[in-house]
Amino acid sequence: MSSPTIVSVNDVSKRFIMHKDKSLKERFVNFRRARRHRDDFWALSEISLDIHSGSTVGLVGHNGSGKSTLLKVIGGIIQPTKGSILRRGRMAALLELGAGFHPDLTGRENVYLNAAILGLTRSETDRHFDEIVDFSGIGEFIDTQVKFYSSGMYVRLAFAVAVHVDPDLLLVDEVLAVGDEPFQRKCMEKIAQFQHEGRTIILVSHSAEQVGSLCDRVVVLDGGRIQHDGNPGEGIRILREGYEDERRAVLRNADGSRRKLALEVGSFDLESSFDAGTTTLTARLGVDVNESVPDWGVGFSIETALGMRLYNMTTFDELALPTSTGRHELVFTIPDLRVGPGQYMINVGLGDKAGRNYDLATPAGTFQVPGDDYGNGVLALRTSVTAEGAVPLVRNAKIELT
């Protein structure tokens, strides 16, 4: 039996009105002709989603695709123009930096205010107060007005309150990217605990890695519509493909002709060879040097289909690459590749030592490692098992280029 629906988004559309008049005076002068001086903009169109209790849903999409608007509509912060939202249980939302905090109140006062808004009594908040402050790491600044807090401090305190009010549903909008690394780790642990406890999480993220590791369902938005709803790996692939199309579009001049970058990924070919039980992967990268760039180099990384970075290297410490214009071929050889069954992506980026980035191919190529009987996971470990009277089997994992 599937778990009950905690959020139901029914055919929701959201319109924003964009005023063409720049100044108040223009608006005043054009008051009677107001309709002609405004544009309707549909940030969300006909969105329907049922979110089941206990799931972790990632909302992803390009800038302006409507992720934050959808999260705010789900959170009841803004009303849909059409359609309806049904929500059950206690909700805690981390939507905008500082939203829900009163700048003139201290951290302590804001904790009580926020917790009250989220439905906690004063004595319930008293009980959690030390834990909240402890989790936030705010320390003695808890009695300082929050207008003096840094953005990191805001997020830490807001997150600490949200996760200590016993929510059934947690909405998180990108704010996790703000805190420092130890705090982000703490947040991730808390989210994992929430998942374990069967709470529901909806999060907006730009990080494929975060979405891939946390979510069991990914919704890709494009221009306010659902482009994909379901498998996270497929969602991340669709999102990346979109970024690649966007990048190509940026590389066009106004007349449609292709604009050249100083360094460009010209070609990328993968080969694999299998010998004596090990796989060697060879990647041939053709770089078009259109303008001489001193100290250029290549970043080369391998990721899982869910965006988890497995390996990263650059050529900067290995090679001084030729600066003459024309196509240069680099050959990356990875002997004895030991990754487990699954799909992998190879990304390449071209840049220089001064930190300038020129071209990026994400992915430049993909490969698939078929399942074998040695186990699953990102590591291919040739674990051997013996048992008296048993016949050992020998299995080979061949790599297929896709």
Ligand SMILES: Nc1ncnc2c1ncn2[C@@H]1O[C@H](COP(=O)(O)OP(=O)(O)OP(=O)(O)O)[C@@H](O)[C@H]1O
């Ligand atoms: N209050 C508003 N008034 C007018 N337009 C708005 C308003 N809020 C959002 N928009 C527009 O709606 C579209 C969707 O915005 P939204 O913030 O939901 O996108 P997003 O996918 O979260 O983007 P990002 O990744 O940049 O945060 C954007 O084009 C944005 O400019």
